[in-house]
Amino acid sequence: xxxxxxxxxxxxxxxxxxxxxxxxxxxxxxxxxxxxxxxxxxxxxxxxxxxxxxxxxxxxxxxxxxxxxxxxxxxxxxxxxxxxxxxxxxxxxxxxxxxxxxxxxxxxxxxxx
Amino acid sequence: xxxxxxxxxxxxxxxxxxxxxxxxxxxxxxxxxxxxxxxxxxxxxxxxxxxxxxxxxxxxxxxxxxxxxxxxxxxxxxxxxxxxxxxxxxxxxxxxxxxxxxxxxxxxxxxxxxxx
Numbered sequence: 001x002x003x004x005x006x007x008x009x010x011x012x013x014x015x016x017x018x019x020x021x022x023x024x025x026x027x028x029x030x031x032x033x034x035x036x037x038x039x040x041x042x043x044x045x046x047x048x049x050x051x052x053x054x055x056x057x058x059x060x061x062x063x064x065x066x067x068x069x070x071x072x073x074x075x076x077x078x079x080x081x082x083x084x085x086x087x088x089x090x091x092x093x094x095x096x097x098x099x100x101x102x103x104x105x106x107x108x109x110x111x112x113x
Numbered sequence: 114x115x116x117x118x119x120x121x122x123x124x125x126x127x128x129x130x131x132x133x134x135x136x137x138x139x140x141x142x143x144x145x146x147x148x149x150x151x152x153x154x155x156x157x158x159x160x161x162x163x164x165x166x167x168x169x170x171x172x173x174x175x176x177x178x179x180x181x182x183x184x185x186x187x188x189x190x191x192x193x194x195x196x197x198x199x200x201x202x203x204x205x206x207x208x209x210x211x212x213x214x215x216x217x218x219x220x221x222x223x224x225x226x227x228x229x
Binding site: 032034036041045049090096097098099100101103105106 | 144
C-alpha cells in the first residue's frame with residue numbers, strides 16, 4: 001500500500017519570501033510523484049511530476065521539487081512567492097502502471113503582502 | 114486544446130431530487146475518473162473507467178450514486194435521491210496512461226453541488 005503525508009496543513013508566507021511544502025510517502029517499491037495546485041474555486045492543475053532520472057524537477061510558475069529516495073520525500077519549493085501563489089497544494093503518488101493517484105490532505109498556502 | 118469539461122459548474126438542489134453531473138474528457142484520453150472533494154474527507158476517488166468500462170467503483174459511497182460512460186467522450190455521475198451530505202465539489206478527470214510516463218491526470222473545473 002502507498003500513502004502520502006503532507007506535513008503542514010497551513011503555510012502562511014510573505015510575498016517574495018521562499019516557501020517549502022513538505023511531502024513524504026510510504027512505499028516499498030518505486031513510485032511516481034506529483035504536485036498539483038488548486039487555486040480558489042478551480043480544479044486541480046499539474047505543477048510538476050517525477051517519474052525517473054534527475055531528482056530535481058522543475059515545474060510551472062517557478063516551482064521545483066526534489067525527490068529524495070532515502071528520506072521518501074518530495075518537497076516542493078519556490079524561492080520567491082507572489083500573491084497569486086495563494087492556493088492549496090496537493091502531493092500525490094502512484095505506482096508505475098497503476099491508474100490510481102493517492103493524494104495527500106493538501107497544504108493551504110496564503111501569501112500576504 | 115480543450116481540457117476536461119464539466120457541467121453544471123454550480124448546482125443547488127433540494128434533498129430528494131435527482132442530480133446529474135456531466136463530463137467530457139480530453140479527446141484521446143482513455144481513462145476517466147470521478148472524484149469528490151469535501152473539507153472533511155479531502156479528495157476521494159469515486160469511480161474509474163478505462164476504455165468506457167468501469168474498472169473500480171469501490172469509492173462510490175452507496176447505491177444512490179451511479180456513473181455511466183456510454184462513449185469515449187461523455188460520462189455522467191448521478192445521485193438519486195440526493196441528500197445534504199452529498200454537498201461537495203465533484204471533479205471529473207481524464208488521462209492517457211503510457212508506460213514509463215506515469216498516469217498524469219487532468220482535472221476539470223469541478224461541479225459545485227449544494228443539497229439543501
